[in-house]
Amino acid sequence: MYAILGCGTAGYLAASRLQEQKKKLVIVDIDEKRIEVLKERNFERVIKGDITDPETLREAGVGEAEAVLILTTDVELNKRAAAAVRKLSRDVPIILRAGKDSSSEEFKPLDIDVVIYPTIVVADEAIKSLRELGLRKKLRMLRKIIEDAPKGVAIVTQDNPDPDAIASALSLKRIVEEFGSKADIIYGGEIGHEENRALVNLLGITLVPIAKVRDLRGYSKIALIEASIPGENNSLPKNIVPDIVIDHHPVDESRVKAAYKDIRPEVGATSTILTEYLTHLNIEITPELxxxxxxxxxxxxxxxxxxxxGEDLKAVALLYSKADHDLLLKIETPLMSAETLDVLSEAIRNRKIRGSFLLTNVGFIRDRDTLPQAADYLLRLEGISTVLVYGIGGDVIHISGRNKDIRINLGEVMQKAFGNIGSAGGHATAAAAKIPLGLFGGVKDKESLLKLAEEAITDRFFRAVGLEEK
Ligand SMILES: [Mn+2]
Incomplete structure (x- = not known):
């Protein structure tokens, strides 16, 4: 049972809310008319009496209440009422409304559990609304752009999209559909990692490789997700200005050109931003999403x-209750294909170590996605900080690199080593290269071809990192 002492506007509102929640209440007020009104409104226990009189409060059972709310606008009255409550019980929790000029000192002797300062509450609410309004305004603008997209929206993600990019793009697609248009999710690079492929496959997400898009200008609008500048870690042509950019990677914002941009380096994931959008737009977040x-x-x-x-954790708290945790487990622990296992065993067997570098030739491969997985795995070997795994698929040598040595920018090294004989690039920690076999023209015998490839790669790589081949 909760006790409400004094039933002015705030007390009445609190009583109504508690009644809605089917809580038991006792209300004490001195005003005859108010008492009548309260009885008409079906409040069960309404007692007419002085809230500063301990005897009245005892009869009302206030000392045994779960909590006492004293919310009148007269702070002196509130304090006297609190003193009366404390005469009945030292333990019953008291929530008391302070005055405009109250200081925390004046409530100390009364041992109040929660003091509510109306001015602070008003200011806090105003600040909260400010944030809400900002987001509402932004989303109105997003809606306007999307509603003006009769030929749909191209949602371009970062290259080699990671789960954050895929989930964010999927969410934006839902938003676009909600606003009455349609969207394709477009990516450059590849969907690496078995986990990422499991995410895409188990959720039935359709992703279109950018090479298969005939003309991006066939779409009315272009969105860039998990990247912010065309051509930088994404395959959007540099001369295209996206309409929408949503990202959380730090960037000099003056370089970002887009009618709509939401770049928040302070959050841990773009998925957090999109979760906020979906929530705010009242779009159902399905278990899959x-x-x-x-x-x-x-x-x-x-x-x-x-x-x-905190923003990320707020999103997590919301998503956690909606997510399908069996599905999540399946995504996080995908089955390893027999081919990946074979490539891994080759990679382990053929490893050559020099210092903290490990290079390994896995021979002929069918699926080049097995290379980065082998590289990831070998990077866990003690004492190794840079791994290169390569193999021949079709008429190309595929090289996949992983690096955790902060002095080395693997993307640059690969570019330096293989850029002029093939294509190469990537990040400091992960990079890849392709070298056409035509380079070794004429060599028919497979064994010789492998040996030649191995020599060329080893030699060029160590030259690029500044360790000449002996
Ligand atoms: Mn991200």
């Missing part, structure tokens, strides 16, 4: 340990 977004935040924040903010 919740699973994708949760996985996106999880991987980007390294299981909530890296750059995780």
């Amino acid at each position: 919740a699973t994708a977004l949760l996985y996106g935040i999880k991987t980007d924040t390294n299981d909530f340990t890296r750059g995780t903010t």
Whole structure:
């Protein structure tokens, strides 16, 4: 049972809310008319009496209440009422409304559990609304852009999209559909990692490789997700100005050209931003979408340990209850294909180590996606900080690199080593290269071809990192 002492406007509102929640109440007020009104409104226990009189309060059972609310506008009255309550019980929790000029000192002797300062509450609410309004305004603008997209929206993600990029793009697609248009999710590079492919396959997400898009200008609008500048870690041509940019990677914002941009380096994942959008727009977050977004935040924040903010955790709290956790487990622990296992065993057997470098030739491969997985795996070997795994697929040598040595920018090294004989690039920690076999023209015998490829790669790579081949 809760006790409400004095039933002015605030007391009445509190009583109504508690009644809605089917809580038991006792209300004490001195005003005859108010008492009548309260009885008409079906409040069960309404007592006419002086809220500063301990005897009245005792009869009302206030000393045994779960909590006492004293919310009148007369702070002196509130204090006297609190003193009366304390005469009955030292333990019953008291919530008291302070005055405009109250200081915390004046309530100390009364041992009040919660003092509510109306001015602070008003200011806090105003600030909260400010944030809400900002988001509402932004989303109105997003809606306007999308509603003006009769030929649909091209949602272009970062290259080699990670779960955060995939989940964010999927969410934006839902938003576009909600606003009455349609969208395709377009990516450059590849969907690497078995986990990422499991995410895409288990959720039935359709992603279009950018090479298959005939003309991006066939879409009315272009959105860039998890990247902000065309051509930088994404395959959007540099001369295209996107209409929408949503990202959380730090960038000099003056370089970002888009009618709509929401770039928040302070959050751990773009999925957090999109979760906020979906919530705000009242778009249902299905178990599949919740699973994708949760996985996106999880991987980007390294299981909530890296750059995780309150905003991320707020999104996680919401998504966690909606996500399909069996599905999430399936995504996180995908089955390893027999081919990946074979490539891994070749990679382990053929490894050549020099210092902290490990290079390995896995021979002929069918699926080049097995290379980065082998490289990831071998990077866990003690004492190794840079791994290169390569193999021949079709008429190309595929090279996949992984690096955790902060002095080395693997993308640059690969570019330097293989850029002039093939294509190469990537990041400091992950990079790839392709070299056409035509380079070794004329060599028919497979063994010789492998040996030649191995020599060329080893030699060029060590030259590029500044370790000449002996
Ligand atoms: Mn991200």
